[in-house]
Every structure is written in C-alpha cells, then in structure tokens.
Amino acid sequence: MAGSLTVFRKELADHLGSKRYLILFTIIILLSSLSAYQGSQYLKNNPNLGFLAIFSGQMFGFSFIQLMVFFGPIIGLSLGFDAINKERTSGSLSTLLSQPIFRDSVINGKFLAGAAALSIMTVSTIGIMIGMAIPLLGFGPTLDGILNIISLTLLTIMYLAFWLSLGLLFSVLTKKTSTSMLASVATWLTCVIVISMLATLIANAVVPITFTPTTTIGNATVPGRQNPQQTSEYRALMEQRFSIQNMILKISPTNLYSEAASAILGVIASSSFIGIDRSTPFRSLTLSQGLAASWANITIIAIGLLVCFIVSYIKFLRMEIRPGG
Amino acid sequence: MSQPVIETKGLTKVYGDFTALDNLNLTVNEGEIFGFLGPNGAGKTTTILLLVGLSVPTSGAATVLGYNIVRESREIRRNVGLLPDFAGFYEDLSAQKNLEYIGLLNDLSKTESEKRATELLETVGLGEWKNVNVEKFSRGMKQRLGIAQALIKRPRLLILDEPTIGLDPAGTKEIRELILKLNKEQGLTIFLSSHLLHEIQMTCTHVGIINHGRLVVCDALHNLTELLTESEGLSLELKIHNPTQELLKEIEGIVGVSRVLQKEDKVYVTMTSDVTLEISKTIARHGAYVLLMKPKEYSLEEIFMKYYEEA
Numbered sequence: 001m002a003g004s005l006t007v008f009r010k011e012l013a014d015h016l017g018s019k020r021y022l023i024l025f026t027i028i029i030l031l032s033s034l035s036a037y038q039g040s041q042y043l044k045n046n047p048n049l050g051f052l053a054i055f056s057g058q059m060f061g062f063s064f065i066q067l068m069v070f071f072g073p074i075i076g077l078s079l080g081f082d083a084i085n086k087e088r089t090s091g092s093l094s095t096l097l098s099q100p101i102f103r104d105s106v107i108n109g110k111f112l113a114g115a116a117a118l119s120i121m122t123v124s125t126i127g128i129m130i131g132m133a134i135p136l137l138g139f140g141p142t143l144d145g146i147l148n149i150i151s152l153t154l155l156t157i158m159y160l161a162f163w164l165s166l167g168l169l170f171s172v173l174t175k176k177t178s179t180s181m182l183a184s185v186a187t188w189l190t191c192v193i194v195i196s197m198l199a200t201l202i203a204n205a206v207v208p209i210t211f212t213p214t215t216t217i218g219n220a221t222v223p224g225r226q227n228p229q230q231t232s233e234y235r236a237l238m239e240q241r242f243s244i245q246n247m248i249l250k251i252s253p254t255n256l257y258s259e260a261a262s263a264i265l266g267v268i269a270s271s272s273f274i275g276i277d278r279s280t281p282f283r284s285l286t287l288s289q290g291l292a293a294s295w296a297n298i299t300i301i302a303i304g305l306l307v308c309f310i311v312s313y314i315k316f317l318r319m320e321i322r323p324g325g
Numbered sequence: 326m327s328q329p330v331i332e333t334k335g336l337t338k339v340y341g342d343f344t345a346l347d348n349l350n351l352t353v354n355e356g357e358i359f360g361f362l363g364p365n366g367a368g369k370t371t372t373i374l375l376l377v378g379l380s381v382p383t384s385g386a387a388t389v390l391g392y393n394i395v396r397e398s399r400e401i402r403r404n405v406g407l408l409p410d411f412a413g414f415y416e417d418l419s420a421q422k423n424l425e426y427i428g429l430l431n432d433l434s435k436t437e438s439e440k441r442a443t444e445l446l447e448t449v450g451l452g453e454w455k456n457v458n459v460e461k462f463s464r465g466m467k468q469r470l471g472i473a474q475a476l477i478k479r480p481r482l483l484i485l486d487e488p489t490i491g492l493d494p495a496g497t498k499e500i501r502e503l504i505l506k507l508n509k510e511q512g513l514t515i516f517l518s519s520h521l522l523h524e525i526q527m528t529c530t531h532v533g534i535i536n537h538g539r540l541v542v543c544d545a546l547h548n549l550t551e552l553l554t555e556s557e558g559l560s561l562e563l564k565i566h567n568p569t570q571e572l573l574k575e576i577e578g579i580v581g582v583s584r585v586l587q588k589e590d591k592v593y594v595t596m597t598s599d600v601t602l603e604i605s606k607t608i609a610r611h612g613a614y615v616l617l618m619k620p621k622e623y624s625l626e627e628i629f630m631k632y633y634e635e636a
Contacts (some may be wrong), residue, residue: 006429014417091413095474097379099430100403320340321379 003101007109008116015079015117024075028067028125035064036129040136051141052148052265054133055126064129065261068156069254073191075121076163077184079114081170082177084316089177094321107316111168111309118160126153148287151264155298159257162301165308172312172319191252199248203241209234256301260294328391329354330482330514331376335385338371345371347538348385353516353531358508360529360546361518362629368538369518370410373486376516377407390481403431406475410486412467416460420451420470423459424477431478438477445473449503465496472503483507485517489524501528522629534629559599563592564617565608572611579603593621 015021039054049057055064062070084107087093096106126149134140141149166187170180249255266286291298331353338346346368353359363369374380376389378398386393392400414423421442428438446455449469454462462470468488475483488504489497505528507513519525525532526546533543542549565572573592577585581600586593594604601620608615 002432003430006426010426010429087413090416091409091411092415093413094379094409095412095414095427095471096430098377098402098407098409098475099427100399100432100478101430102399321374 003099003105004109004112007101007106008113011110011113012116015113016120020078021117021121024071024078025121028071028075028121029128031062031067031071032064032125032129033132035062035067036132037136039063039129040133043133043137050266051133051137051139051145053267054129054137055149055152056262056265056267064126065258065265068159068261069258070192072156072160072257073163073188073254074184076114076118076160077167077170077188079117080111080164080167081180081184083110083114083168084171084312085174085180086171086177088175088321097321103317104313107168107172107313111165114164114168115157115161118164119157122153122156122160126156144287148264148266148290151287151291152261155257155261155264158298158305159253159301162253162305162308165305165312169308169312169315172315191254195249195252195255199245202248203244206244207237207241209237253301253304256297260297260301263290263294263297266290330357331359331387331389331516333372333376333385333387336372336375336382336387337384338368338375338380339383344538346375346382349535349538349540351533351540351543353514355514356508356512357531358504358515358517358529359531359533360525361516361533361535362520362522362525363518363535364520367520367535369520369535370486371538372535373407373410373484373516373518376484377402377405403478404481406478406480406483408468408471408475408483408485408488410490412471412474414459414467414470414474417458419456419458420446420462421455423470424473427474428477433477441477442473445476446470448476449473450499465492465499468492468496468500469503472500476507481514483513483515485515487519488517489519489521497524504528559596560621561594561596561601561604562617562619562621563594563604563608563615564590565592566614566616568592568613569611572608572613575607575611576604579607591617 036054039057042057043049043051043053046053046057057063084093087096093106097103130141130149167180167184170183171177174180174183264287266289329352331351333349333351336346336349336351337344349368349372351372361369361372371380375382376387376394378394378401381395386395388394389401390404392398392404394401414420415426418426421439424442424445425435425438428441429435433441443452443455446452449472451466451469451473454466459467459470472483472485472488475485485504489500492500501524504515504517508515517525517528529546531543531545532549534541568587573585573587576582576592576594579600581596581598581603582594583597584595586595601618605615605618
C-alpha cells in the first residue's frame with residue numbers, strides 16, 4: 001500500500017500541475033459559471049421549481065448536466081489515455097517497476113490520483129455554481145436539496161471516473177499514445193454525436209411512416225410535415241420510434257448519466273436529441289424516488305467503471321516489460 | 326566464499342514458440358564484476374528481467390542475494406539496483422525530483438531521499454544539473470542518472486543492462502570509471518550486460534558469454550584467456566625486415582614450432598613449447614632484422630568468435 005500512496009501523491013501532483021488539467025478546469029469553470037447564471041435566470045422565470053433547477057435548467061446553451069454529457073468523456077479520457085503507454089514508451093515504466101513496489105501499486109495509484117483530480121474538479125465546479133446562484137437568486141438549497149446536490153456530485157464523480165478508467169484501458173491496450181488518443185476521441189464523438197444520429201436512423205428505418213403527413217393550411221389539406229395532423233396512427237408510430245431511439249441511446253453512458261442526474265435532481269428532462277416535444281418535461285421527484293428511478297443507470301455506469309478498471313489491471317499485471325515494446 | 330550473489334539453475338524463458346533463454350546455469354559471487362556478453366537478442370535483457378522479478382521464468386529456479394526470484398522478487402528489488410535497458414525518466418521533472426521519487430518508492434523518508442538524491446547526483450557528476458528537467462539531458466547524462474537511480478537504495482548488487490549503449494567514447498569511459506570505482510571503493514558486486522567485447526574486457530573480472538539463449542561459456546576472464554591459449558598453443562607475432570623463404574622454412578624446422586604463417590608483412594609462429602629464443606637466434610643467423618616480436622595474447626574478441634563458432 002505504501003507504494004500506491006507514493007505513486008498516488010506523485011501522480012496527483014502531476015495532474016494538478018499539468019497544463020492539460022488546468023485547461024480543462026478553466027473551460028469547465030467558465031462554462032459552469034455560465035450555466036449557473038442561465039439556471040438562475042431560468043429559475044426566476046419558473047420560481048416553483050426550487051434551487052436544484054440551476055443544474056438542469058437552461059435558457060440557451062448548456063445546463064450543468066448537458067455540460068457533463070458533452071465534456072465529461074473528454075475530461076475523464078484525457079486524464080487517463082496516456083497513463084501507462086506514455087511511461088512505457090519513455091522507459092520510465094521499467095525504472096519505476098525496478099523499485100520494490102508491487103506492480104498493482106502503479107495502476108492503483110494512477111487511477112486513484114486521476115479520480116481524486118476529477119473529484120476536485122467536480123466539487124469545486126458545483127461549489128462555484130452554488131456560490132454564484134445563491135446571491136443571484138437570493139435563496140439557497142433546502143436541507144433536502146443539499147442531499148440531492150451531494151448525490152449529484154457523487155454521481156458525476158463516478159461518471160467521470162468511468163471515462164477515466166476507459167482511458168486507462170486504452171493506455172494499457174495500445175502501445176502508442178497517439179493511438180489511445182485517437183481511440184478516446186472516437187469514443188467521445190460516438191457517445192456525444194454519432195450514437196444519437198444512429199438512433200434516429202435506425203428508429204426511422206425500423207418504423208417507417210407509410211403515409212404522407214398532411215398539413216392543413218386554411219381549409220386545404222396539403223402534404224408536408226410542418227404541422228402534421230396529429231392522427232392517432234401518426235402519434236403511435238412516433239411514440240414507437242421514440243422508444244426505439246431511447247433504447248439505442250441507453251448504450252451511451254452519457255445518456256445514462258443524464259437520465260440519472262435528472263432523476264436525482266427531481267426532474268425528468270426532455271432529451272435534447274429527440275425531436276418529439278413532450279408536453280410535460282418536468283415532474284417533481286424526491287431524492288429517494290429519483291434514486292429508485294435511476295438505480296439501473298447508476299449500476300450500469302458502476303459496472304462499466306469496474307469492468308474497464310479490472311481489465312486494465314489484469315492486462316497491466318500480465319504485461320511483459322520489454323523496452324520499447 | 327559464502328553464498329553466491331546470483332545463482333540460477335536451469336532458468337528457461339519461452340515467449341510463444343521462441344525460446345529466449347534456454348537452461349541457464351550461472352553463478353556470480355560477491356565482489357565480482359560479472360560481464361554478460363552476447364549479441365543483440367541473445368537473451369541478456371530477458372535474464373536480467375527474470376533476475377529482478379519483472380518477468381516470470383517458464384521453468385528453472387534462481388536466487389539473487391538468497392531470495393527466490395519468483396516468490397521474493399520485491400525483496401530482490403529492495404536490495405538490487407537496476408539500470409534497465411533504455412532506462413527512462415519523467416521528462417517534465419528535474420533530475421533531483423526524479424531521484425527523490427525513486428527514493429520514496431524505496432521507503433526512504435522525504436528528507437533522506439532529498440539528501441541521497443543530491444549526494445548521488447554529485448557522485449555521477451550531475452551536480453550542477455540537478456534542477457534541470459530531464460528532457461534537456463543527453464543520452465550519457467540520462468545513463469548516469471540511471472546509475473544514480475539504481476544506487477539510491479544502497480544496493481548490495483548492481484545490475485546494469487547495456488550501461489554504455491549509445492554513448493560516445495568519452496561517455497563510455499566515464500561510465501566505466503564509475504563502475505570500477507563503485508566496485509573498488511564499496512566492494513559492490515556488479516552484473517553488467519553488453520554486446521561490446523572491448524568494454525567487458527576492460528571492466529569485468531568474470532565473463533559469461535550467451536548466444537541464442539544458451540550460456541556458451543562462463544569463467545574468470547584470465548582463465549578464459551589461458552584456456553584458449555592452451556587449446557590453440559603459444560603464438561608469436563613477428564615483423565622481420567625482408568624475410569626469405571629459407572628463413573621461414575628454417576623457423577618451421579625448429580623443434581617446438583608447429584606452424585608458420587606469413588600474412589602481409591607479418592609472420593605468425595605457433596609453438597607447442599616456448600622456443601622464442603631459438604627463433605630469435607635463427608633470425609639473427611640469417612642476418613635479418615627483427616622489427617617487432619611479441620607474444621600474441623588472445624583478445625576477448627577471439628574468445629568470443631571462437632565460442633560463437635562452436636555454439
């Protein structure tokens with residue numbers, strides 16, 4: 001354990017002093033301040049929603065949740081993608097492993113240091129958002145609200161740690177940092193953009209709309225989608241499409257997180273990817289209801305985190321330490 | 326002599342269907358500078374990785390300082406300083422910081438790590454570079470830092486994998502002097518691998534030659550030279566001013582001379598017993614002049630090539 005602690009301290013100091021971390025931190029602080037401001041404005045217009053809406057409410061651009069959906073993968077992956085292969089290429093891994101430490105101390109220390117760096121980022125971001133929102137709104141969270149915020153913080157840390165462990169896995173599986181970086185970027189794009197496009201495509205292919213929607217202009221009925229007549233047949237098909245899309249989107253950890261985070265905040269957010277406007281985007285939930293509604297999502301993220309870490313751990317322990325390869 | 330520092334019995338390592346190391350039996354005793362010689366890919370690095378527990382043998386057993394290489398590899402790494410092949414460092418940290426980190430990993434206290442790091446940087450001649458980031462270091466400086474890193478734990482055995490690879494002659498000399506100094510002043514046992522014969526010959530007291538994963542020969546350096554001299558016989562290298570064919574014939578006729586060979590302007594005489602004086606007299610009788618006459622010693626290169634051909 002002593003070895004892990006030494007590696008942990010060194011890696012954490014490296015993270016906190018690295019340009020990479022500082023750049024990400026700056027971006028996140030800037031954007032989250034903006035989203036706290038937006039959330040506060042949103043709350044002023046919808047005063048019955050309660051303090052927690054600063055994390056989910058949006059007027060234009062990002063809410064905190066959407067910020068994490070979009071930037072979370074890149075934050076986590078970027079702290080992990082070169083953890084092992086960079087040291088392998090530079091030869092410092094052989095130097096490190098010729099010291100009297102167990103090999104797992106290295107990967108444990110590195111993972112914990114990354115997770116600690118992410119925790120610091122999350123806690124300070126949420127702290128700054130609250131600190132901004134209270135003077136803007138003139139009131140703070142309730143005691144229950146604080147519990148919700150703590151849960152949201154923990155969920156966010158776990159979600160970011162999942163991306164960290166995926167990055168770590170890439171760094172163990174590939175020899176070159178350029179390869180693992182590419183893999184990270186590809187994963188990020190897939191989760192953030194590609195998967196929602198795919199979901200729409202597949203849903204549209206599986207549930208084709210066999211008739212031409214019609215629009216009523218004046219007394220005439222013309223073909224077009226601008227304001228389709230909401231026949232029950234049309235609605236049913238669209239609902240079907242919607243549920244297929246949703247099922248596909250479940251593959252993406254970003255979507256799992258956004259659902260779980262919304263549930264913890266007591267809201268069911270309208271998914272920004274889906275074309276259907278649901279008439280009631282907000283429904284109040286208590287924390288326990290929210291957790292009950294999202295435990296499946298939370299479990300899947302936790303399992304993903306564990307699987308990535310365990311695979312990297314085993315791969316790393318079995319790795320032959322040959323210079324340059 | 327008490328327990329050997331390194332003792333391997335039938336050590337074998339197989340990667341897939343490639344046998345990197347085949348039944349290695351090796352003994353290194355305290356105070357030796359053991360040179361492990363072999364061409365690239367002969368199994369030198371594999372052996373070293375096995376000895377410090379960074380790789381697990383397919384079969385066979387070995388002890389280092391009395392510790393089992395599989396079960397007690399951590400104890401080995403606590404007591405053995407290793408300079409790995411192409412040792413690397415954290416490029417964005419200074420030499421001092423790099424060494425301090427290694428010190429901490431060896432359970433030294435923070436103050437002791439700092440102290441040892443500063444001392445060792447002086448020892449390896451990097452004192453003025455201690456606060457410079459390693460990315461600015463030349464290959465030779467990194468290699469010296471690598472030796473400092475291996476020494477921070479006050480090792481009982483130093484294992485150096487190709488310590489002078491990629492260094493210029495001046496750098497090679499510095500490393501060699503450092504190795505000899507450590508051995509002489511601290512009585513440190515040193516195991517070093519190299520593919521450079523000359524380097525081993527100048528540094529080591531004992532030599533093991535490895536090729537294709539097999540140990541070809543292993544003995545004290547002077548024994549090896551003697552052994553070869555015995556099997557090949559004594560030899561003389563001569564340079565004679567205008568040697569005539571009669572002269573050479575006559576030398577060949579001397580009892581004790583087995584062979585005379587003329588190559589360019591030199592004459593090589595192989596003898597079964599030492600008849601140097603007779604040869605000298607014969608040359609004088611013919612009125613020829615000796616420009617050069619010296620007993621021929623076998624260099625490690627010849628030993629090396631000879632054992633290579635046999636292997």
